Amino acid sequence: MNHGTILEMRNIEKDYFGNKVLKGVNLTVKPGEIHALLGENGAGKSTLMNILFGMPVIHTTGGFNGEVTFNGSPVALKSPREAMDIGIGMVHQEFMLIPGFTVTENIKLNREITKHNAVSRVLGDSMKSLNMTQMEKDARKALDTLGIGIDEWAKVAGLPVGYMQFVEIAREIDKQNIKLLVFDEPTAVLTESEADTLLQAMKKIADSGIAILFITHRLDEVMSVADNITILRDGELVAALKKEETNVTQLAELMVGRKIEKMAQRDHDLGDDSNIVLKIRNLEVEMPGEEVKGIDLDIRKGEIIGLGGLAGQGKIGIANGIMGLYPATGEVELSGRQIELNNPKASLTNGLAFVSEDRRGVGLLLDSSIELNIVITAMQMKEMFLKKLAFFEQADAKHIREHALKMIEDLDIRCRGPQQLTRRLSGGNQQKVCIARALTLSPNVLFVSEPTRGIDIGAKKLVLDLLVKLNKEMGMTIIMTSSELGELRSICDRIAIITEGKVEGILSPDDSDANFGLMMAGEYKKVHGKEAV
Amino acid sequence: MQEKLKLVINKIGIPRAIIISFLILLFVGAFYYDLSIQMLLSDTLVRLGMNGVLVLAMVPSILSGTGLNFGLPLGVICGIIGGLISIEMDLEGFTAISVAMLISVPLSVITGYFYGLLLNKVKGSEMTVATYVGFSVASLMCIGWLFLPFRSPELVFAIAGSGLRQTITLSGRFDKILDQFLAFDVAGVTIPTGSLLFLGLCCFIIGLFLKSRLGIAMKAVGENERFAVASGLSVDRGRIIGTVVSTVLGGIGIIVYAQSYGFFQLYQAPLMMAFPAVAAILIGGASTKNAKISHVLLGTLMFQTLLIVALPVANKMVPEGNLSEVARVIVSYGFILYALTQAGGGE
Numbered sequence: 001m002n003h004g005t006i007l008e009m010r011n012i013e014k015d016y017f018g019n020k021v022l023k024g025v026n027l028t029v030k031p032g033e034i035h036a037l038l039g040e041n042g043a044g045k046s047t048l049m050n051i052l053f054g055m056p057v058i059h060t061t062g063g064f065n066g067e068v069t070f071n072g073s074p075v076a077l078k079s080p081r082e083a084m085d086i087g088i089g090m091v092h093q094e095f096m097l098i099p100g101f102t103v104t105e106n107i108k109l110n111r112e113i114t115k116h117n118a119v120s121r122v123l124g125d126s127m128k129s130l131n132m133t134q135m136e137k138d139a140r141k142a143l144d145t146l147g148i149g150i151d152e153w154a155k156v157a158g159l160p161v162g163y164m165q166f167v168e169i170a171r172e173i174d175k176q177n178i179k180l181l182v183f184d185e186p187t188a189v190l191t192e193s194e195a196d197t198l199l200q201a202m203k204k205i206a207d208s209g210i211a212i213l214f215i216t217h218r219l220d221e222v223m224s225v226a227d228n229i230t231i232l233r234d235g236e237l238v239a240a241l242k243k244e245e246t247n248v249t250q251l252a253e254l255m256v257g258r259k260i261e262k263m264a265q266r267d268h269d270l271g272d273d274s275n276i277v278l279k280i281r282n283l284e285v286e287m288p289g290e291e292v293k294g295i296d297l298d299i300r301k302g303e304i305i306g307l308g309g310l311a312g313q314g315k316i317g318i319a320n321g322i323m324g325l326y327p328a329t330g331e332v333e334l335s336g337r338q339i340e341l342n343n344p345k346a347s348l349t350n351g352l353a354f355v356s357e358d359r360r361g362v363g364l365l366l367d368s369s370i371e372l373n374i375v376i377t378a379m380q381m382k383e384m385f386l387k388k389l390a391f392f393e394q395a396d397a398k399h400i401r402e403h404a405l406k407m408i409e410d411l412d413i414r415c416r417g418p419q420q421l422t423r424r425l426s427g428g429n430q431q432k433v434c435i436a437r438a439l440t441l442s443p444n445v446l447f448v449s450e451p452t453r454g455i456d457i458g459a460k461k462l463v464l465d466l467l468v469k470l471n472k473e474m475g476m477t478i479i480m481t482s483s484e485l486g487e488l489r490s491i492c493d494r495i496a497i498i499t500e501g502k503v504e505g506i507l508s509p510d511d512s513d514a515n516f517g518l519m520m521a522g523e524y525k526k527v528h529g530k531e532a533v
Numbered sequence: 534m535q536e537k538l539k540l541v542i543n544k545i546g547i548p549r550a551i552i553i554s555f556l557i558l559l560f561v562g563a564f565y566y567d568l569s570i571q572m573l574l575s576d577t578l579v580r581l582g583m584n585g586v587l588v589l590a591m592v593p594s595i596l597s598g599t600g601l602n603f604g605l606p607l608g609v610i611c612g613i614i615g616g617l618i619s620i621e622m623d624l625e626g627f628t629a630i631s632v633a634m635l636i637s638v639p640l641s642v643i644t645g646y647f648y649g650l651l652l653n654k655v656k657g658s659e660m661t662v663a664t665y666v667g668f669s670v671a672s673l674m675c676i677g678w679l680f681l682p683f684r685s686p687e688l689v690f691a692i693a694g695s696g697l698r699q700t701i702t703l704s705g706r707f708d709k710i711l712d713q714f715l716a717f718d719v720a721g722v723t724i725p726t727g728s729l730l731f732l733g734l735c736c737f738i739i740g741l742f743l744k745s746r747l748g749i750a751m752k753a754v755g756e757n758e759r760f761a762v763a764s765g766l767s768v769d770r771g772r773i774i775g776t777v778v779s780t781v782l783g784g785i786g787i788i789v790y791a792q793s794y795g796f797f798q799l800y801q802a803p804l805m806m807a808f809p810a811v812a813a814i815l816i817g818g819a820s821t822k823n824a825k826i827s828h829v830l831l832g833t834l835m836f837q838t839l840l841i842v843a844l845p846v847a848n849k850m851v852p853e854g855n856l857s858e859v860a861r862v863i864v865s866y867g868f869i870l871y872a873l874t875q876a877g878g879g880e
Contacts, residue, residue: 367823380766392745
């Protein structure tokens, strides 16, 4: 044993195609401790875990630099299988369980206890029958360790979501040689009381000598169970702290930090609520994974408002709900006029436009030309770009071409011409085509979701500059949803942070990192009391 | 030279290149066995006009996202009913064929609409469901044909006095009326001008339709449903439009087919109508997601030529009995199968 550490990762560096995602990160975990790994989306937590597990994605993209020591000896893991063999276990965020099997069968899957029977003595080990009694005993023991009263013979299919999480954990701790267990945001899908049980269980597991690496966004959970805390930001190690030395506010501040410089100098005149263009009341949207649970928000005319927050908290659902793409209830009023929900046509014809976060899935006709992509929505919804010919309303090719060329020039879309298929464009240029289509509708309010997702840094800046330009020159109200707080803070006038499907609060881009961090973690109201609202 | 060849092959796609090479081989065989090349070419052109509209019917269904229209027999039955009514009305010549088409259209529209509703309920397995819809409706019509109240002695069984005949001849009605319209000879090859013009007209109208607001909406639905929804389009409506247009073309297509063939075939015949059309458009370079009018023309031409030229050549090569027919079927369909597995190219 190397000074009583179970896992040591030193100077880990990793880049994806020249884009550095980990810049010399260190991580040390001792046996029997609960070690929290904190960071925003994209801070590098997942990549670090992928390296630890030897995921194929790491090796197919050129491997990594740095060394990993496990249980005193250096290791170079090539596959998750090897990681399991040496005693690293993972509790997945998405459940990897077979619904039709019982709890015991799931726990013991591929590690079944078998015994000989008449056939297996002749035909070999693969014909052995299962020792159900022993398996159930083991499963019971694992479940008892967790302190959870699930019946080991129940089918997984009927269990509540929270319980499935425990079955996953039971499967990991049932493994004899387990030394380190990674929990990847285990409480995300749990109710409060289930989360408490889980945290208790984690403590029990740790007491039995197994080290736990706990990845989460929830700062209060960190404070209640973790012994040590490592914080990542933008692929860099920002702090490794002992729990006793820190508090929620400090953690929030460290997690968020200041990232990008101001791109465009904007005077953030917060204005007041006298000129409301879009009024959202009690909006609820059933978008799987991004549920919105009752949002009230007033959008001022001519502002860029950011919707921020962590993934899965519901910020993405807002625009999708208002545009009628997912079932929504509530009231949305545009300049005093009620917008019918659950009807994309009503939203589009009333002066709303949307640039989807799912560019390739929703945003584009990939096998159609740039020009068709730009005009199609306006053509269908507003009957623009048409001419009468005999008994059909024909597309007006000349008019379409003129408009497409103008858009290509205005937005600086790099392409071989308006006839090129959008599939062949780079991510940034595809995004510009999406924006061009939205602009062609000449909307009063433009929703833009994750405009810079999956495009390179240079193009990111171009897209953001474009949004600022539209806002300044055309006075367009823009509602921008983004997971990248830095990007929101660089161009928005106000930023609403969405947590658990609700508006946690509205901040100015110049507010302190601590406030942003607390809001994203859903701790703001607890720390600041009622004054926050 | 080699690079030029590569470029050409890339342009038409490997499957097409394979079939065209095979066709050239067949023509060489025909020449060697002293078959009349002019006759073969004339037949090919007739077959192009005859089948073209039926193959064209695949385009709207593919583009609207319901895949290949294996439910083509529905349209075919509507077309046959239109034709029978025009004979019952004792019409002749161009009046007869026009009335037949005019009657078939509303029938096809109604049938296509309900068929479209059905297809919207089975998203993801349209082609399988469509095949069985075609089969069951065609089989149901086997009973239907017996009871439809047609009276004309040309249509009903002579002895029984009721129930439609197996095969209804069109001589004296509109047999070959399009084939012979403005037909002329070029170096011994007869050009069936009327049929080809009619096919051209249909292609032109469908081309216009695909560039219209409605057509563009339909294509958007077929290409990306989620995009279509986000653009405020109704996915179900787009798919119904595609199905209706496809069914209407099926109806008109069978009337064109019948005038060239000389007969309407009832009962079991419509059952298999979809398959040659599907084969033709696939050979032409279409997929279940994308189809162009050029695929229709190229595909029909290649598929029909293959069938026409292969038979006499095989007969000459193996003169005894049934063997030539068996060999022809194996080789022709084998080539088509092989060609279709060589996907890619042809953009």
